[in-house]
Amino acid sequence: MEYITLYRKYRPKDFSEIKGQEHITKILINTLEKNMISHAYLFSGPKGTGKTTVARIFAKGLNCDEGITSKPCNKCKNCLSINDGTNIDVIEIDGASNRGIDEVRSLKERVSLSPTFGRYRVFIIDESHMLTQEAFNALLKTLEEPPQKTVIILATTDPQKLPLTIISRCIRFNFKRIGINDLVDMGRTIAKNEKISVDEEVLYKIAEASDGSLRDFISLFEQLILFSGEKIDIENLLSLFGESEDEVYKDFFIGIQNGEDAKILSMIGELINSGKEVQEILRGIIGYGRKILFKKIFEEEIDSEVKSLKKDFIIDVIDNLIELFSELRYSNFPRFMFEIRVLKLILKYSKTKPLIVEEEKPQKVIEEEKKAPHLIKERSFIWDDFLLNLKNKNRAIYSIMRFGKFIEIKEDKIYVQFPYSSKFQKEMADEKKDFLRNFLSELGYKNYDFDFSIQSEEDYLKEREEIEKSEEVTTLFKYFDGKVEKIEENIEDTEDEKKN
Numbered sequence: 001m002e003y004i005t006l007y008r009k010y011r012p013k014d015f016s017e018i019k020g021q022e023h024i025t026k027i028l029i030n031t032l033e034k035n036m037i038s039h040a041y042l043f044s045g046p047k048g049t050g051k052t053t054v055a056r057i058f059a060k061g062l063n064c065d066e067g068i069t070s071k072p073c074n075k076c077k078n079c080l081s082i083n084d085g086t087n088i089d090v091i092e093i094d095g096a097s098n099r100g101i102d103e104v105r106s107l108k109e110r111v112s113l114s115p116t117f118g119r120y121r122v123f124i125i126d127e128s129h130m131l132t133q134e135a136f137n138a139l140l141k142t143l144e145e146p147p148q149k150t151v152i153i154l155a156t157t158d159p160q161k162l163p164l165t166i167i168s169r170c171i172r173f174n175f176k177r178i179g180i181n182d183l184v185d186m187g188r189t190i191a192k193n194e195k196i197s198v199d200e201e202v203l204y205k206i207a208e209a210s211d212g213s214l215r216d217f218i219s220l221f222e223q224l225i226l227f228s229g230e231k232i233d234i235e236n237l238l239s240l241f242g243e244s245e246d247e248v249y250k251d252f253f254i255g256i257q258n259g260e261d262a263k264i265l266s267m268i269g270e271l272i273n274s275g276k277e278v279q280e281i282l283r284g285i286i287g288y289g290r291k292i293l294f295k296k297i298f299e300e301e302i303d304s305e306v307k308s309l310k311k312d313f314i315i316d317v318i319d320n321l322i323e324l325f326s327e328l329r330y331s332n333f334p335r336f337m338f339e340i341r342v343l344k345l346i347l348k349y350s351k352t353k354p355l356i357v358e359e360e361k362p363q364k365v366i367e368e369e370k371k372a373p374h375l376i377k378e379r380s381f382i383w384d385d386f387l388l389n390l391k392n393k394n395r396a397i398y399s400i401m402r403f404g405k406f407i408e409i410k411e412d413k414i415y416v417q418f419p420y421s422s423k424f425q426k427e428m429a430d431e432k433k434d435f436l437r438n439f440l441s442e443l444g445y446k447n448y449d450f451d452f453s454i455q456s457e458e459d460y461l462k463e464r465e466e467i468e469k470s471e472e473v474t475t476l477f478k479y480f481d482g483k484v485e486k487i488e489e490n491i492e493d494t495e496d497e498k499k500n
């Protein structure tokens with residue numbers, strides 16, 4: 001059997017199958033039902049969003065054997081020949097390849113003829129912004145004195161390149177990017193029809209990579225099917241396409257915000273090792289930043305990770321990188337300058353992240369009448385983020401403090417407890433209290449102070465008893481003789497400390 005590419009196989013044959021363009025299909029359906037046909041339409045919008053498809057459905061609605069209808073039958077000779085592009089009254093012209101004088105002349109001639117069998121002669125001019133000035137002039141004449149029963153549909157991704165004189169004579173429809181959910185939905189339909197099992201995560205990833213183009217989405221999905229067969233998981237996706245650049249750039253923004261300096265530096269290293277110039281990487285990151293910024297401003301769908309990035313943060317990162325871009329022209333150390341600039345951004349942003357936050361927590365109500373727990377607002381101190389900041393400021397003090405555990409915050413005191421086995425660290429922490437108080441105020445928490453305590457012997461013994469009774473330990477003792485000698489927190493060394 002002949003293999004039909006999926007995007008053609010799944011080309012909608014009816015207005016009801018068009019996704020994400022209800023604002024357009026509604027009007028066109030009305031136009032057909034009320035028989036209020038105009039001479040010229042302009043379909044503008046990004047590629048793969050349905051311009052050509054909608055134009056063909058409209059043409060069928062005009063020429064179906066059942067008469068002008070918003071629901072073409074898709075069975076009659078006219079419908080069928082329009083579907084496969086062989087109808088003599090529905091003429092598709094590619095603006096990009098009809099630029100010569102002869103083509104323009106024949107365009108002129110063809111437009112002046114009246115329709116043969118059908119009721120309407122429909123010209124669908126794709127990539128119409130690529131027409132030559134001459135062709136536009138010919139077109140304009142036709143638009144000024146349109147022949148009977150002729151409809152011209154101009155499709156373009158770049159409406160700003162069309163002469164105003166043309167635009168003003170058309171009824172204009174702006175096609176929108178197709179939203180992630182509609183794209184994924186299409187993926188589910190195709191998977192079901194083609195009997196393919198595919199992880200949802202994969203569909204979401206290709207949807208993101210398609211940037212609102214349903215055609216791109218279907219093509220990517222098709223490549224994946226040809227590559228992996230009927231079972232598709234995220235591994236297949238990665239081995240076919242690798243991690244998409246956008247994913248890398250996203251991790252870059254998120255990494256800066258989370259203060260992940262080591263991760264960012266190795267990411268830069270990998271990009272450079274893959275053969276990219278620093279300028280090229282910057283261009284990619286700036287482009288991606290611009291894209292997510294616009295999505296935020298225009299409130300388009302974005303994934304939850306990107307949602308967590310603040311607008312002014314994105315703007316500042318882009319701003320810094322643009323400045324860096326021009327500085328690089330005079331530099332012999334582009335990579336190093338890039339790294340330093342990024343590390344500075346990390347320092348700036350990991351500091352400004354709030355360390356004290358309000359959380360809603362359940363609290364039991366003791367009064368007789370209301371026994372149920374209710375939510376109270378409680379302040380919490382983000383100890384892990386504090387440690388991350390401290391690590392950048394003073395390694396030695398950080399290596400003491402990381403033994404501590406945040407307990408609570410009351411008024412302006414932050415209570416931290418050290419485990420029973422870390423008396424030494426607790427004493428050191430007390431000695432560094434002045435430093436820590438200053439550091440807190442440097443981070444924006446003036447007048448705050450720490451209160452360090454040590455776990456009581458009683459608590460320690462209780463904890464120890466619990467651990468001794470735990471299944472892991474009792475099983476261990478079944479095989480080995482012994483008793484619990486000492487219990488210590490397992491505090492992992494970070495990679496770079498192991499090296500020191």
Ligand SMILES: Nc1ncnc2c1ncn2[C@@H]1O[C@H](COP(=O)(O)OP(=O)(O)O)[C@@H](O)[C@H]1O
Pocket residue numbers: 006007008010011012017018019020021046047048049050051052053054155178214215216218
């Ligand atoms: N809005 C849409 N609804 C359903 N399918 C669509 C839509 N837009 C595009 N497609 C799919 O993508 C393919 C190409 O669409 P097309 O109409 O040629 O896009 P455009 O002309 O805007 O570039 C179609 O065959 C169809 O499979």
Ligand SMILES: [Mg+2]
Pocket residue numbers: 051052053126155
């Ligand atoms: Mg098209």
Ligand SMILES: [Zn+2]
Pocket residue numbers: 063064065066072073074075076077078079080
């Ligand atoms: Zn028909």
